[in-house]
Structure formats: C-alpha cells, structure tokens
Amino acid sequence: MSDFSLSDLEAILAERAKAPSSQSYTASLVEAGMPKAARKLGEEAVESIVAALEGDKDELTKEAADVLYHLLVVLRIAEIPLDNVLAELAQRTGQSGLAEKASRGA
C-alpha cells in the first residue's frame, strides 16, 4: 500500500501553485481560473467513465489519478480544504468521532 495520501498531494499543490505558471502545470491551472480547472476535471471524469465501461483497469487507474489531481486543483481554487471534504464523508458514516478527527486534520 502506498504511503502517499491526498493530503500529501494537497500540500504539494499548495506549494506549486505559488510557482511561476510557466514552471508549474498546477500554477497555470490556478492562474487560468475555475472555468478551465472545472472543465479539466470534467474531461478527466468522462475519460474515467470510458475506461470503466471498457473494463480497462490500467487506464482507469491513470484516469482516476487525473480526476483526483484535478479535483484538488478545483478545491484549491474554491478555497475548500480537503479536510472539509473528508469531514463531510466522515459525517455520512454517522461516526461523529471520525468527522471531528477529519475536521482537525488528524
């Protein structure tokens, strides 16, 4: 199992977003703004659907990674911390302890 987490990626994107857009794809997306970032997220979601329907596991794995990356870029532009999303997911499990833990970023 990979040690790499979405929180790790969120931290990398926060750092890279400060770079000149010529040196960082993340910074170029943030600079372009929500319409472009949201469109990219949609494109990657559609490509994931196609891979899923074709039963192509390798392609679906790559497209799923693209979806998660572009989702984090969209959340960054919207100024929504990943922890808020995790807290929402935890709350849906009905386990308030998990929701509290997620909102603390633990």
Ligand SMILES: N=c1c2ncn([C@@H]3O[C@H](COP(=O)(O)OP(=O)(O)OP(=O)(O)O)[C@@H](O)[C@H]3O)c2ncn1[C@@H]1O[C@H](COP(=O)(O)O)[C@@H](O)[C@H]1O
């Ligand atoms: N996970 C990714 C990631 N996935 C995809 N991409 C980039 O997404 C782009 C998407 O290519 P596409 O073919 O979909 O789009 P395109 O038509 O080439 O370009 P668009 O004009 O449509 O955006 C490519 O340039 C990839 O390099 C990513 N770029 C960055 N990351 C992560 O973000 C980190 C920071 O990257 P930089 O911001 O580039 O420093 C990296 O270390 C990675 O962890």
